[in-house]
Amino acid sequence: MRWLVFSPTPTAPLTAGNRVRIYNMLSAIRQEGNEICFFYTGREGLMPESLSAMKGQWDLVDFIEPTEIKRQPKGEIFNIDDWIDAETIAEAERAIQQLQPDVILVNYVMYSKILDLAPASCVKLLDTHDKFGDRHLLLDRANIPRNFFWTSPDQEGVGLNRADIVVAIQETEASYFSEISSSEIKLLKHAPAERATTSRINMGLFGVIGSNNRINQKFYQQLVDEWVRSASPRMHLFVAGDVCGSIDVASQNVSLIGRVDDLDEFYSTIDIALNPLVSGSGLKIKTLEALEYRMPIISTREGMMGFNAVHPFHVLESVQELVACSKEIQEKPDLLSGLADASTILLAEYCGNWRSDFQHLMSSIERLHVEKANLRTI
Incomplete structure (x- = not known):
């Protein structure tokens, strides 16, 4: 299947947890024989070496440079679509029409408006990365200045409902999303990786x-x-x-x-x-x-x-x-x-659960893909 992926953060260099998550998840999807067309929506800027590295990671890479980047809401919270500008929507629509993807994957709920552009034949997937409903209250309680994105649970639910499948990265967030959205909720934590190991000698x-x-x-x-x-x-x-x-x-x-x-x-x-x-x-x-x-x-x-x-x-x-x-x-x-x-012990349990969750997610996407394909033939 052809996957069209939209992300406000690049996958190179891998200097932040969200970048690592996106890279590892897409790598696992690509290893299943899928084509990855990656559109970076430019909120973090772009260095030439980053673009070059990403072109080596995915089948197609493009850069959508936003014309407006909002840092603060007009009121107490951001509305769900405050972060996505008209240029990003227009470029996303052109990409969808040109590439005719089988699956559209949007990263972060504040970019979920892109899913409204998907044709009926396309599976719509939203990787949430985090819970943003009332996030400002969590930051306030921790005496941390409000930053990034925050909204209300109702507004977050609007974004989630645009997807066929919503991906949560931990159980508590999956439970919360199921309370505010009618979309299918799937759990998929960060993909584990094979790493080199060394002996520990406790030198402090x-x-x-x-x-x-x-x-x-x-x-x-x-x-x-x-x-x-x-x-x-x-x-x-x-x-x-x-x-x-x-x-x-x-x-x-x-x-x-x-x-x-x-x-x-x-x-x-x-x-x-x-x-x-x-x-x-x-x-x-x-x-x-x-x-x-x-x-x-x-x-x-x-x-x-x-x-x-x-x-x-x-x-x-x-x-x-x-x-x-x-x-x-x-x-x-x-x-x-x-x-x-x-x-x-923790790692072994985590890896086993992740493989199972990944296969369940991919099976659900394949099921929806077949159902939508059958609708086209009726």
């Missing part, structure tokens, strides 16, 4: 990696501050990713290493991965990456959202608890093997 080297969004900025700064205040001199924290540009620290126990081009190198540098996020939504790609590398991981409960975590070091309630547990495991290295075993 801890690491975090993240993109430069407001939620990461807040909790990574809290982690660094608590580390400087409480960690022992034998413990060292490596902070990687674009979030380093927003971290303020002056300590020999913390290294800001910035954007990492080679994840293998980063994870081979550290003994234990950390996830300090205390609030947020969605499924945390940084947690999955650490598990893929068979890393022992110490995480807040929020950082493990979407995983069936049971180890006490996986369900911590605060950054302070996370640093305290980091100290404990550095002082008691025998704890490391049990933590590593817990990561291995």
Whole structure:
């Protein structure tokens, strides 16, 4: 089948969790023998090297440059279509007419208006990435400045109802979407990847990696501050990713290493991965990456959202608890093997569930494709 994909974020370079999700999901779909026509709708700008890299990833790549980018709503919330401009709609309509896709996949509910352009013969798929209804209230409670997109549950439901199938990335969001939408809801978490692994020797080297969004900025700064205040001199924290540009620290126990081009190198540098996020939504790609590398991981409960975590070091309630547990495991290295075993078990369960969920999703798309094709012949 020919898939026409619209995304407000590119798939190169893979410097943020949403980019990794889109790339891995489309790669899995393409491996099933499908053709991927990728249209980047340009909200994050475009470097020539990014366009070149994406052309090597997909069967067809095009760039739609928006004529207007809204950053703040006129009222308390964004309406569901506030982010999509007339030029993007016009270019999307031309692409649909020219390419005659079997499936249209739109990333993010605020771009769901594109699905209204789909012919009756086309399967309409929406990958939500996150829950945006009342997202501003979640940010307010966490004392994080409102950013990106937020709307009301009613407006979010309008966007979801444009799709034949809505994809949620964790169970709680799937349940919420089923309450506000009549569309078919499918669960598909981030696609797991095969990673190189190394042995752990517990030298007291801890690491975090993240993109430069407001939620990461807040909790990574809290982690660094608590580390400087409480960690022992034998413990060292490596902070990687674009979030380093927003971290303020002056300590020999913390290294800001910035954007990492080679994840293998980063994870081979550290003994234990950390996830300090205390609030947020969605499924945390940084947690999955650490598990893929068979890393022992110490995480807040929020950082493990979407995983069936049971180890006490996986369900911590605060950054302070996370640093305290980091100290404990550095002082008691025998704890490391049990933590590593817990990561291995979590990953195996996750991979099995993902393969099953992916096949269920693809079967539903194929079923709808056949049904719509039969309607054309009646």
